[in-house]
Amino acid sequence: MAKDGFDIIGDIHGHASALRRLLDEMGYVEEGGVFRHRERRVIFVGDFVDRGPEQIATLQIARRMCDAGLALAVMGNHEFNALAWAEPDGNGSYLRPHTEKNSHQHKEFLRQITEGSDAHAQALAWFKTLPVWIDLPGLRVVHACWSEAAQQTLSSCLDASNRFTREGLREAAHRGSATYNAAEVLLKGPELPLPAGRSFLDKDGHRRSEVRIRWWDPKALTFRNAALGMNGDEAKLPESPIPTEYQYKHTKPVFFGHYWLQGTPTIESDYAACLDFSVAKGGFLAAYRWSGEEKLSPGNLVWVNGT
Numbered sequence: 001m002a003k004d005g006f007d008i009i010g011d012i013h014g015h016a017s018a019l020r021r022l023l024d025e026m027g028y029v030e031e032g033g034v035f036r037h038r039e040r041r042v043i044f045v046g047d048f049v050d051r052g053p054e055q056i057a058t059l060q061i062a063r064r065m066c067d068a069g070l071a072l073a074v075m076g077n078h079e080f081n082a083l084a085w086a087e088p089d090g091n092g093s094y095l096r097p098h099t100e101k102n103s104h105q106h107k108e109f110l111r112q113i114t115e116g117s118d119a120h121a122q123a124l125a126w127f128k129t130l131p132v133w134i135d136l137p138g139l140r141v142v143h144a145c146w147s148e149a150a151q152q153t154l155s156s157c158l159d160a161s162n163r164f165t166r167e168g169l170r171e172a173a174h175r176g177s178a179t180y181n182a183a184e185v186l187l188k189g190p191e192l193p194l195p196a197g198r199s200f201l202d203k204d205g206h207r208r209s210e211v212r213i214r215w216w217d218p219k220a221l222t223f224r225n226a227a228l229g230m231n232g233d234e235a236k237l238p239e240s241p242i243p244t245e246y247q248y249k250h251t252k253p254v255f256f257g258h259y260w261l262q263g264t265p266t267i268e269s270d271y272a273a274c275l276d277f278s279v280a281k282g283g284f285l286a287a288y289r290w291s292g293e294e295k296l297s298p299g300n301l302v303w304v305n306g307t
């Protein structure tokens with residue numbers, strides 16, 4: 001077994017029992033409440049919470065592994081939102097306003113952990129320690145998109161370990177700012193405006209003029225074949241080329257989650273792997289077992305179902 005082997009685990013969203021089964025399947029053994037492997041470590045891609053039946057247990061497993069030096073983790077958009085939800089903005093509101101929509105998204109986490117409890121405070125304290133991205137000698141991890149331009153813009157909000165500073169969180173939560181947009185790209189992925197004047201009606205009848213793209217797929221070069229979440233509506237999109245600024249052009253492998261991919265886990269690029277296979281929507285919790293290789297292989301994926 002190679003040393004410095006990492007098992008990168010996709011979005012867990014409160015499915016702690018699936019996480020236990022996945023760790024067990026990969027040869028991790030629980031000792032004293034901590035899952036460990038003799039030769040390997042874990043990296044979590046973020047989104048531990050906001051859905052799923054066992055959010056506290058999920059945090060406990062991940063945090064104990066991180067505290068013991070047996071795992072690393074990056075921040076997901078749901079951890080970012082949890083911090084911004086709880087942080088007063090100084091004007092009687094919060095960095096993430098407590099609107100109906102935001103409240104609905106976050107309420108299951110707040111119910112399970114009990115808003116304002118010690119456990120809630122401890123979870124927030126841990127979220128603050130999570131870097132937005134990790135760049136190791138042989139691999140990279142970010143929640144949604146690897147973008148050096150966005151990293152550079154957001155760096156004024158981060159410390160030397162890529163963790164939000166107190167003031168940085170405030171700036172990055174300020175809708176419309178450059179740092180807000182950079183955090184959106186890294187934590188939620190880029191949205192590209194369609195070519196001038198183009199728009200389409202989505203399944204809910206909403207007119208949309210922007211699409212999320214499969215930035216990691218070198219074969220996804222037009223709006224029609226790069227757009228995500230079109231659910232069969234791809235033909236409504238133009239075949240014109242997408243801007244290339246978000247294409248991943250490196251050969252250092254990058255791992256990420258966030259995109260709710262469906263079906264049997266697979267890899268769409270030699271150097272970029274999405275590990276979110278929708279465990280919280282009847283799909284799979286997946287991991288990539290990395291042992292130093294530059295070119296990724298679908299044979300190194302493992303997964304378990306959510307139930």
Ligand SMILES: [Mn+2]
Pocket residue numbers: 047076077078143187257258259
């Ligand atoms: Mn996400």
